[in-house]
Amino acid sequence: MPGIFFNVNGKDVNEDNVDPELTLAYYVRNKLGLRGTKLGCEEGVCGSCTVVLGTWDDGENKAVYRAVNACLVPLFHVHRTFVITVEGVGSREKIHPIQDRMARGHALQCGFCSPGFVMSAYALLRNHPDPSIDQINAAIRANLCRCTGYRPILEALYSFSPEIGGCCGGNKNGGGCCKDKSSSDEDEGYDEKLLSFNDFPKYDPTQEIIFPPSLRTYAVSEDQAILNGNRVELTLPKNLTQFKQSREGKNVISSGLITRFLTSRNPKEFAQKWITTRYVKEFNEVRVEADSVKIGSAVTIQKFADTLSSNLPEEVGCEIAKFIQNFSSPQIANFATWSGAIVSAAKSSISVSDVLILLNVLDAKLSVLTESGELTEVEMEKFVEQKLFETGTIVYAKFSNANNGKLFCLKLGETSEQDSTNFNFAALVGNKPSRVFVGLGGQPRRLTGLETFIDSEKSYGLEDFYKASNLERNHHSSTALTRFASFLKNETIDEQQGKVNYLQYFKPTTNEFAGRPIANYFNERSITGEALYVNDIPAHNAVHLGFVLSTFPNAEVLNVDFSEALKLEGVAGYFGVSDVPGNNTPGLQIANMNFPDDTTIFADKKVEAVGQVIGVIAANDVSLARRAAKLVKVEYKELKSLVDFKEARDAESYLGDVQHYGKDEKSVNESFEKSSKVLEGEVSIGGQEHYYLETQSSLVVPGEGDELVVHCSTQGTSFTQLMVAEAMKIPAHKVIVKTKRLGGGFGGKVNNASWIACMCAVVARKLNRPVYGFLSRSDDLAITGKRHGVYAKYKVGIDSDGKIEGIHYEAWLNGGWSKDHSEGVTMVMGILVDGVYKMGNLRFDGYPVKTNSNSNTALRGYGNPQSTLVNEGVMRRIAREVNKDVEEVKKLNFALQGDHRFMGGKIHNDALGECWEYCTNWSEFEKRKRKIAEFNRTSEVVKRGIAMSSVRFGLPHPGPAGHGIASLLINLDGSVQLSIGGTEMGQGLNQKMLQVCSEALKRPIESITIVDTSTDKITNAPETGGSQNADTNGLAVLACCEKILSRLQPIIDKNEGEWEKSIREAYASYVPLQCTEYGVVERTKFGVHETESPYNTTGACAVEIEVDTLTGYNRVICVDMVMDVGESLNPAIDIGQIEGAFMQGYGLVTCEKITFNKTTGQLEQNTAGKYKIPRASDVPKDFRVKLLGINKANGAQVYSSKGIGEPPLMMSCGAVHSAIMYCVDDYRKQNGINEFVDTISPLSSDKIRELCSNK
Template identity: 95%
Template structure:
């Protein structure tokens, strides 16, 4: 049988036969056990699977390294290639400088995405040991992180650049050190460095692993080979002659990426014969002569761009390289072929291709191999228009080296970078002739009229451009022609991302452990690929689940036919509601630990949303299970559905009772009668996807006597334990749930995680085999709930100054098809709707609405971000009415320490006023605002805005979640083992608990370990969330330490403090060396009622944003965040939480959309590529964070620290939204549009363009 030969991390590997559908990622993880390569999306979007491929360049006589997405690369493509994974880069024993700087530089939180960032940076350093800042920015632009906010990642990687020179780039822009700009006496006593990268040794590229000599000396067979898979037979010719001889009868000619990607998603089974261009010599050549450049069709897009950049005239080549940099991602460009890109675009009437328009504007000629075996040369336009791709095969593209002129390229998508293209425009303008094209879908349209106009005229008027081009007037064409005119007038003006500047201020501590910015103990494990997540845990003889999902939003299920799926070899069975031995709706029976939830494990005779799980297929591997699941046929009787949120509101379709809080309507109406003015408004807030990088994952291992061990990525081990027990009809003591860590949670792994665990448990019992339930990103998006979208109305009475005297809120929350957390989120939004304000007589009516869509759930903030955004609209509305600045109106209405919330609770230990004043001064808010006003007066198409927002978050929460559990044991060697009830999901909880334990026991932190959260150690623990877990678990850890020390202290004193000797003596004296304790939040001791929070985490932030009115794109110029977290347990972790929350809040109000197709019920953002989260390029250009450290922490009981996870998100989304609306309002005012725009979120590019249009 034919084989392939390659090298992985320095070890030669041979495979005799390879399934053409087998991906490199699957092979590395499941055949070689290299689990550091993570699967986050399996679409080439998130970058978590990034590995490096090294090949030898004979012409350059050196190795060339490229970062690629292992989830997309077929294994057969790595023949004669050096494959490097994160494990090959370094280990904890011999850590690589990239890994070391990221680990010690706090550049990871959950750690799931971190190996991908390492590999992208590694590829860069192997090719460019002294990279520029721009090269670093470009290298990681396709790696997504949901936790950190990217700043610490960028800081760690910038340290490899000679251009770095500290946080402000060594004062290279001539503006002075950013640390000097707003420093004052108030900054005295603060540290301004979490870590200095100057202390690290200089990177030495000579210490890298060498390119394997075996690959250079390997002599490949000149004969073509054939690979036989379960569905595809693939021919691999080595030269053009073999390709000609073998092409006949082949269903697909594959360059390797797009066709394989689409095939993997094919809904039906098939058998096909393919042929690949991958190893055809003539398809992989670059030929350059005096007049032309020829680029082989099997070369990747990056090689294509590099070649043109090198050999075309400089002014053209540089622009080509820049344009391709915006193509998809480096990983995709490093693997996908340029020919595959243009063929796939040519076959589509709607696809807009950047590569295709580039070939058109550069007047490329294609060498085409015809069906008869002839080589002909055709123009690129003819190739598409005559559909020559249906019969011919591209051998190479030829470009003239004499084409001189100015090249202009424009790409427009939903977001400004790293996005699919909705519209593009390219022009090559010469002295005597020009070529101009616009991409509208399929073959780009040539604008001959505009070409003639540009060649003759020197007046670049937009109306004249429209007449000449004959383009339809819309925002895309307007943007293109306006930018093109500016290009012709002013030349090429481009701005790179540049260096992110950053400041982090915190107060130093005298403690040995608690309060120090110690790097998370887990960082080195994650950054080297050693850390195991659920889907990384090996299990013998396991099956994997494929999920059969509803395709209708509301229907009766008449029949499920899984017979075709069972015919596939390796499929173990189909399982559905009839296989559940216990309760199919377990959430209703354990409501004392959560809100009552009527979600089903499997649909029972009816489905109520697209994506609801009907059943599962169990099979021997993941691809097979997913293939088989697509073969299951479901017969429905369709019912009337309510997918549309507005229609469901009008139909009064509710999930439970309407909730009322505050005053009665009569009292509120009396306030309106006494008010100077009464204002009304409406607010629309979209939902948000959690987008944890690790999708929902469970592994259930059956044991004896009905016992089950459940490894689950859950935020609530005890909750999942009870859910599984209820579903399986067994006592909870037979279920052990273990969680080592989560690859992100944000509230999405509370209820959602438990359903997947229940499904796995059902199948594990039936088959008596271990069962993995690992959702693809598409299935995760389809199945799981998101943040509740909200439609709200407000009626507010104010006095003449703008002070609120009464307000009536009505809020409808989109709950989806089942209860989940909808009643809880409605309640929290209602009881905390006053936020930071005094609102007089307040009434809140909350309506949890039932729609036939995803069942929405908990997400960071849990109703608070929605109320924040509603209040931003209220404050902007009042400010407009009384002709004051929004910030002045906010301050006028602040509730401060000693005031009461509208629900009656007193505000304790609160520093809101101090945070606001400090942030106002530190950010130089008024001075910058005046400059922005001046800028906007003279700028028509680019607007700047600035806004401030604040947050108050009472902690810990009253009720049953306000306790923690910990277990501590001391081994005879003196080492300490700690276990807590909270789960680590990237928020640094475990590290904080280690520092608390170390401080309390006065033991080195290295002598303490924290083990996985497990119900056989800690049971009945509340779910982890709500920003209070360092409080609750910390109190439990302190209680354990106090109990242990009370037993040991006499012995320790007798032995002069010698710990190990004391432990042995205690053991010999029968002194217990372990204990389990509850941590209960004290309230009465601090004069706090049981229904109140002992303290408030408070903060204020100022955000400056720039908006391009033509495109709707925005960029964050500067952010100043001031937070009071008491005396931080770990400033690095808290600052990381603040920065990460800021970026998640930014995404909520800008680029993250949740919409459903009304007719089909389908989520429209149903793939990783369609749902947009912030990228590294979205990080504020100047990002400043200060932990104020005010001593108003009487109620903070764990070393005077306060919780932090959620509060920054609230002030982030408020300030970002208001800063963008500042830009929008300014444009509307200067264009004579006086109508007030209330809160609409997200303010995506298309929404901004809509608001900034003259109707």
């Protein structure tokens, strides 16, 4: 069997017996142990698996480097290639400038996505050592981050561009240097930047690892190769003759196999025969001739675009480059081929291909190898019409380079960038006859009538275009024809992302450690690939789980037949509900749970949602386990289902009792009778996926005597411990749960993580082998819960000024198929629904609704974002009624320091009023609003809007979950070991605790370490969440330090502060050098009732947004966020939390949709590509954050700090939504539509287009 030769990070590798289905990601992670290459989606969407491939260009006599998705690249494709992973870029001992600037520049939080960003930037610098801002933006446009909000990543990478020169561009008045603007009273006493990159070591490209000489001197064989895998035989011909001789009888003919790897291969496919054109010389040729450009079919999409853009006339070439840049990710464009793109689209009746329409409009001629072995040249249109893709093979495409016309291309998807195409349009004009095509699915349609019209007429009216094109009237066609008309009239629209301008203001501290913007101690580990997440932990003789999921929304399970799966070599067994030795619903038994959870580990005789886990297959590797799981046959008896939220509401399908808070109906109705006006309205809010980059992951290792060690990506180690113990029918002391770090959590890794751990524990005990449970992104989306969607009604009584005198809310929350956190989220939404307002007599009725869909759970904000959006709707409705600005109505109704909330609690330590006033002035809100009004008066299509929002978030939370636990021990060498009950998931908790400990002990941070969160060190700790963990765990750390110091201080004083000597003397004197303490807020000590929060984190923000009413796309122009977080424990971490929360809130109300097929019950956003989270291109063009530090004199606060994680999200979603509605309302008013629009979220592009319809 032939082998392949390549180099990884400077080491030559020879591999025989390469399975054609083996991916590069699997190989480098599992064979080479290079775990820095992460698996976040396995679809080529998130960028976490990005590596760099280097190849030698003989024509240019230099190495060329490409960023690719290792999860989609078959290993055999890296023959004679230089593979560079994040470990090869740099290490903690010799860190690369990219890694250094990202680590010290606070450009990572959970760190899971960070190696992917490093590799995308690394590929750019290897090819362009002095990149432009546009090149940097393009390089990382397909890398996703859920934590940071992207700003610090962009800032770190912009520092490599000579266009920056160390400047942040933070002068708010038109950009430029922030130091060139005159300082204001508001900014006095604040630091304006977290750090400057001017003092960082300069990037020196000569210090990079060289291209391996062995790859250049490797003797290339001209012989055809054949690879035999477990179920695939792959032929690799080297020339056209060999290809002709070998292609007969092949199931798959492919150039890149991207499509094959993207789609789920049929598990029943055995003995497949594939052939690849990847190494066929003729298929890889590029020829630039006098009158044409010929591009081989195995050429990548990126090289295809580069070739055309540099060899066709400028006005054509530039448009091609721009169009293809938005085709897909750079990683895919760098590996997938243009021919694969058009063949995949041609085979689909619904796919809309950007490459296919481009070849049509450019009148490309295809050279096709027919079934009989002859070469024939056909027009692009004929290739699809005659279905030559079914029997023929494309050899090359030929393009005329004599066309001096102008090219227009338009792509429309759900979002403006890196999205699948719903509709596209392309036209080549200037040289008659013009060519115009529209993409509607499958083969693009030629608009000959429109071609004739534009060649003979000078009128570019929309009605004329519709008549000539005969297109169906809809948002897509209207947008395309309007944009095309603007193009013909030489009108341009600025679509460039450009540079992000950023400023972060904070007050410097006098403390030595606490309060300083110190880079996270663990950043270098993550940025170099050293940091291990659960799926990175090695385990000998382990099995992996494949999940058998329900395909019906409600059905009885009559039979499960797993016999076919067990026939596969390497499958260890099938496991389901009958294998659970203890309780299959452990959530009903857990102590200290406010609300019991009836979720089952495995379905028991019945399924109630598509995606519910019926059982698992255990196998020797994860690919085999997943394939075997698809072979399991489940026999169902379908039952009536309630997938649709409205139908479930109408059926009064509830998960628990209806919850009532506030006044009785009589009192509220009396308020209405006294009010000047009574208004009614409704609000619809969609759900939201957590989209943590690390999917749910557990590794359970069985020990002796029923002991289990559980490595779990969980936010609650003690909770998971109790769940596993209950499921396994063993005492909790036999279960140790360990968590080093999470690759993001956001509330989604409490209950959800524990179910996966329980499944792994069941199998581990049965097989007595370690068990990995690592969800694919599609399985994670299908199985786990999301944010609760809400439908709410309100009835509000106001006086003549718009002040609220009484309000009645009714809210229905979509809970999904089991209870999970639904009763808790309903409660929080209800008891905190007044938010920042005084509302007179208030009543809230909450209904947790049961539907046959994912069981929804905790997500950042836990009911507060929903109440925020409901109140935004109320305020907008009042403002319309009393003819005032929304901000004026909000301010009129604010509850402030000393007021009481509707549930009776007093507002303590609160700076809401100060934040609002400060943000109003700092953002120049009124001035900008006037400028926006002037802009909108003259702009018919593009509208701008501005809005302010605020937040109040009481902390720490009352009740048993409002405490922390810490353990501190001092080693004989004086080093300190700290353990806490909270888990690190990107929020910087561990770093903050290090700084607290360092400040309390007056020891350098380097002398202290914080170990894994583990139940054998800290037990009975509450789940990490709710923004309070720096408070609760910080108080526990302080208590430990105080107790230790009380023992040590006499000895330290005696030794004149010499720490190491004092520790040795203390040990010799039998002084205990370890302790464990609780962190509990003594509320009565500070005059606070036990049911109240001792302080409030407050803030205000102003958001300016631009909306294109044709496409529905929006762009955030400017954001000013002001927050009182007391005296921040670490301003860099807190500002990072604010920026990340802003982008997550932005996604909630714009691009992130959760919908279910009402018939099948399937989640429609069931892949990484279908669910859209914000990208780096969505970052506000001007992004300013200021930490005020107003209220900090409260002993309940750790070094006068306040919690931060969730509050900014509420400000974000409120302000963004209202700013977009400002744009929509202005457009509607300008077009004579005065009807009030009730609040609906998300405001996706199609929803905005619908609202801006003139109908």
